[in-house]
Amino acid sequence: MARYLRIRSIVKTERTGAHDRVNAICGLTPDGSHWTLTHEDAVSQVENRTCAFYIERPRDKRYDVIVAMDVRAHKYLKTDVDRDQPDELLFLPTCNHVVHTSYAVPGRHFTAAV
Secondary structure, eight states, X not given: OOEEEEOOEEEEOSOOSGGGSEEEEXXXXXXXXXXXXXXXXXXXXXXXXXXXXXXXXXXXXXXEEEEEEOTTSOEEEEETTOOSSOHHHHTSOBXXXXXXEEEEETTEEEEEEO
């Protein structure tokens, strides 16, 4: 069964391609510690059904995060309500954790902020 995790912030790039705009996703573990997962690892975990991600917007709107593919067959994350661009993810705040170190959740690979 997939672990269901809320994405609270992202690490953005300056690139313009849909698959290049999100570099990493971030959230909190149940104990309140910060986690970061690279874009590539997040795509892999969604495809492997290891983790399922979602975001929450005002007024209790919840959107599931899915894997999409651009015209060049590059995979990227977006919500199920987005069109071509990962707009809902890009509306999230930028992750304020600058330094990250390895962190492992049993059976999952995350990066925790320090």
